[in-house]
Amino acid sequence: MTANPTPNLFEAYHLRPGVADELFDAAGEMRPVWRRFVDRFARLSPAEVTARFERADQYLRDAGVFFRHYSNEPLSERAWPLSHIPVILHEKEWDTICAGLTQRADLLEAVVADLYGPGKLVSDGHLPAELIAGSKQWLRPMVGATPRGGHYLHVIAFEIGRSPDGGWFVLGDRTNAPSGAGFALENRMATGRIFPERFPRAHIHRLAGYFGAFRAALEQVAQGSGGRERATAILTPGPSNDTYYEHTYIARYLGLPLLEGEDLLVQDAQAMVRTIEGPQPLGVLWRRIDATFADPVELDATSRIGTPGLVEAVRAGNLAMVNALGSGVLEMRAMLAFMPRICQVLTGGPLKLPNIATWWCGGGSERAYVRDNAEHMMIGSAYACDLPFDLGATTALGGAFRGSARASIAEWLEAEGNMLVGQEAVTLSTTPAWVDTGEGQHRIEPRPMTVRVFAARDANGRWIFMKGGYARIGRSGDTTALAMQRGGAVADVWVVGDRPVRQDTLLPRPSRGVRRASPGILPARAADNLFWLGRYVERTEDAIRLIRAYHLRLAATDNTEDARLRLLRHFLEGYGIDLKEPVPSALIDRLEAARACASKVRDRFSTDGWSALGDLAKTARQMHQTAQPGDDSARAMSVLLRKITGFSGLVHENMYRFSGWTFLSFGRALERADALSAVLATFADPGAPTGALDIAIEVGDSVITHQRRYRMERSRDTVVDLLALDGDNPRSLLFQVGRLRTLAADLPYAREKGRLAALSRAIVPVESLLSVASPDDITTERLIEMRGELADVSNLVSQRYLR
Numbered sequence: 033m034t035a036n037p038t039p040n041l042f043e044a045y046h047l048r049p050g051v052a053d054e055l056f057d058a059a060g061e062m063r064p065v066w067r068r069f070v071d072r073f074a075r076l077s078p079a080e081v082t083a084r085f086e087r088a089d090q091y092l093r094d095a096g097v098f099f100r101h102y103s104n105e106p107l108s109e110r111a112w113p114l115s116h117i118p119v120i121l122h123e124k125e126w127d128t129i130c131a132g133l134t135q136r137a138d139l140l141e142a143v144v145a146d147l148y149g150p151g152k153l154v155s156d157g158h159l160p161a162e163l164i165a166g167s168k169q170w171l172r173p174m175v176g177a178t179p180r181g182g183h184y185l186h187v188i189a190f191e192i193g194r195s196p197d198g199g200w201f202v203l204g205d206r207t208n209a210p211s212g213a214g215f216a217l218e219n220r221m222a223t224g225r226i227f228p229e230r231f232p233r234a235h236i237h238r239l240a241g242y243f244g245a246f247r248a249a250l251e252q253v254a255q256g257s258g259g260r261e262r263a264t265a266i267l268t269p270g271p272s273n274d275t276y277y278e279h280t281y282i283a284r285y286l287g288l289p290l291l292e293g294e295d296l297l298v299q300d301a302q303a304m305v306r307t308i309e310g311p312q313p314l315g316v317l318w319r320r321i322d323a324t325f326a327d328p329v330e331l332d333a334t335s336r337i338g339t340p341g342l343v344e345a346v347r348a349g350n351l352a353m354v355n356a357l358g359s360g361v362l363e364m365r366a367m368l369a370f371m372p373r374i375c376q377v378l379t380g381g382p383l384k385l386p387n388i389a390t391w392w393c394g395g396g397s398e399r400a401y402v403r404d405n406a407e408h409m410m411i412g413s414a415y416a417c418d419l420p421f422d423l424g425a426t427t428a429l430g431g432a433f434r435g436s437a438r439a440s441i442a443e444w445l446e447a448e449g450n451m452l453v454g455q456e457a458v459t460l461s462t463t464p465a466w467v468d469t470g471e472g473q474h475r476i477e478p479r480p481m482t483v484r485v486f487a488a489r490d491a492n493g494r495w496i497f498m499k500g501g502y503a504r505i506g507r508s509g510d511t512t513a514l515a516m517q518r519g520g521a522v523a524d525v526w527v528v529g530d531r532p533v534r535q536d537t538l539l540p541r542p543s544r545g546v547r548r549a550s551p552g553i554l555p556a557r558a559a560d561n562l563f564w565l566g567r568y569v570e571r572t573e574d575a576i577r578l579i580r581a582y583h584l585r586l587a588a589t590d591n592t593e594d595a596r597l598r599l600l601r602h603f604l605e606g607y608g609i610d611l612k613e614p615v616p617s618a619l620i621d622r623l624e625a626a627r628a629c630a631s632k633v634r635d636r637f638s639t640d641g642w643s644a645l646g647d648l649a650k651t652a653r654q655m656h657q658t659a660q661p662g663d664d665s666a667r668a669m670s671v672l673l674r675k676i677t678g679f680s681g682l683v684h685e686n687m688y689r690f691s692g693w694t695f696l697s698f699g700r701a702l703e704r705a706d707a708l709s710a711v712l713a714t715f716a717d718p719g720a721p722t723g724a725l726d727i728a729i730e731v732g733d734s735v736i737t738h739q740r741r742y743r744m745e746r747s748r749d750t751v752v753d754l755l756a757l758d759g760d761n762p763r764s765l766l767f768q769v770g771r772l773r774t775l776a777a778d779l780p781y782a783r784e785k786g787r788l789a790a791l792s793r794a795i796v797p798v799e800s801l802l803s804v805a806s807p808d809d810i811t812t813e814r815l816i817e818m819r820g821e822l823a824d825v826s827n828l829v830s831q832r833y834l835r
Contacts, residue, residue: 132385216501262315298341566699
């Protein structure tokens with residue numbers, strides 16, 4: 033059957049026999065919930081559609097939305113694969129789905145509570161002991177550990193699909209560390225660029241209410257004894273994880289610190305965050321890492337991303353895990369085989385929303401089976417066993433058993449008293465997708481899809497559901513490829529009402545007073561990365577200025593043996609920079625080091641700043657391939673200089689003045705002071721060749737200032753006076769050391785027992801010397817000594833705050 037409401041866009045939209053579709057019902061009629069959307073969409077020309085979709089893609093690029101693709105090559109960031117046409121469901125149908133999933137969420141809570149508590153489901157024969165004991169997600173050390181707050185499960189994601197008869201069923205439960213909620217928000221932001229009109233926006237349920245209620249629940253659980261509030265944080269595996277962007281996005285959105293395992297320590301069964309102010313107690317940890325990696329002492333000894341002692345803190349009731357360690361046991365595909373029976377036993381009734389048909393036979397090893405054809409998708413794993421009959425050459429264990437084969441299996445299972453784990457081949461419904469057919473041509477085609485539904489507890493412990501947000505879309509002709517790692521895409525899910533819906537928001541309601549929240553804790557690791565980000569960026573800028581100075585003089589003289597060029601080469605070789613490369617690899621390495629630091633603090637770093645740093649690195653890599661020595665390289669350095677100073681201005685001027693900004697600025701000032709000391713020691717040395725002073729002034733970005741201040745020929749005295757001793761020159765040593773003293777005074781524990789702390793005591797003598805010195809006092813030897821004193825300052829920062 034072919035449905036063709038608008039020939040120009042939907043001419044290729046062919047319904048597949050025996051396959052449900054989201055746009056059309058079983059009778060071939062357009063579902064009412066889609067009609068108003070399709071009517072408006074059909075009025076757009078292909079060119080207008082393409083332009084709107086590009087706006088969404090540009091938003092995602094500007095926002096830095098990405099996922100990591102795993103392959104044999106190094107990890108790389110890939111553009112977020114948005115399928116631009118949303119999946120649309122009516123609010124009544126959504127409420128029916130959520131009612132069924134509420135029952136399922138309560139059932140999953142009861143199952144996991146029993147598995148780590150009395151164990152009656154196993155002892156009474158409702159779950160095989162070998163199934164539970166054989167799961168890698170079954171964590172024996174957690175047996176008997178009552179979770180802080182009373183719940184094992186706080187957030188769940190359900191993968192659901194529509195069957196050919198139009199009903200919905202569950203394909204899988206995500207209880208370990210479910211992902212996608214943050215990406216759902218970005219899907220919504222992107223589709224808002226495509227469809228900004230009042231309809232459909234006013235009729236689409238918003239997503240913010242889900243997050244607001246969940247945040248309130250986390251805050252309540254974080255309350256310690258006596259009402260004392262402890263910190264709430266998100267635990268991430270780090271930037272190498274494929275969903276790391278989502279971790280940073282949710283951390284910013286909810287205002288929660290993003291931690292890695294090294295940020296934590298356990299003291300006296302209390303989980304603590306290593307901060308610049310010392311260890312701070314932690315009450316709730318929203319875990320985004322696999323539970324088995326959480327504690328290398330009691331769980332997986334090979335883990336490098338966990339924290340020793342976390343299990344002890346959980347068992348003592350001092351730390352709430354979201355979700356509880358060990359809850360991933362519920363994700364076993366084999367568990368689906370027992371859910372209907374368990375539901376009957378625990379609730380006295382059937383599942384309101386059935387799951388995919390599954391069988392089990394005891395024993396065997398876990399294997400994955402995927403049936404790859406145009407109509408069916410096989411999801412997950414099966415427990416293989418030997419059967420007393422031939423299933424046929426074309427039938428895989430866990431595939432779709434039809435006709436007499438299915439009857440034979442049922443009879444055999446009943447006689448043997450076992451169930452076989454294998455899963456029905458799932459016939460997924462299709463949904464409209466905008467497809468590139470090549471050479472700039474597009475059309476709308478039906479593509480298989482599943483919907484991911486997110487549930488979380490509110491402050492009262494009740495389940496609330498995100499109203500829409502996330503669907504996975506498969507490739508044409510390959511319904512197994514819904515995962516992004518396999519080339520699948522994602523789409524926004526609109527839950528639409530007949531009337532305009534209430535617009536929920538995370539913003540507080542207006543009141544007469546304003547209460548400012550604390551900026552929050554700053555983990556030592558985050559401070560360390562901000563400190564070194566400032567240093568690496570400043571180090572890169574200094575190298576750019578020196579490389580430009582070299583190539584400007586090379587272009588003017590065409591003589592690589594010029595004394596000034598030899599001095600510049602020797603100086604930069606000391607930093608590993610090879611000037612035979614017009615855009616040296618070592619320069620790109622410095623930028624990548626800066627990006628690595630920034631990637632570790634994405635939750636504290638603006639999107640614009642991250643994009644600017646990425647653009648800078650990309651430009652440098654391109655120039656590395658094309659730039660030529662001399663004038664061409666000098667121009668390339670000028671471009672990079674403008675970009676890096678733009679980045680510095682963007683970050684330093686717009687970043688909120690909290691302790692993170694202090695460490696970033698401290699690193700920048702310290703690096704600039706050290707670099708300037710090295711430049712003066714080399715290029716203002718009395719034995720330096722003629723023209724070396726010009727290089728010092730140029731690299732110090734003070735050419736015009738020198739002309740206006742001294743109105744005379746450059747001399748060592750004037751250059752040292754301006755670049756070392758002039759407190760009004762922001763490029764001078766005195767100015768930078770003064771900045772260090774001011775910034776140190778803003779750090780925690782700046783004074784100890786009524787006197788300056790060690791860090792300030794190390795800075796003040798350097799500032800005092802520069803304040804009273806004359807140019808003659810600032811000898812080459814004194815400049816070298818000063819670099820040692822600045823290195824001592826760096827060490828003191830690390831020892832006091834960054835460990």
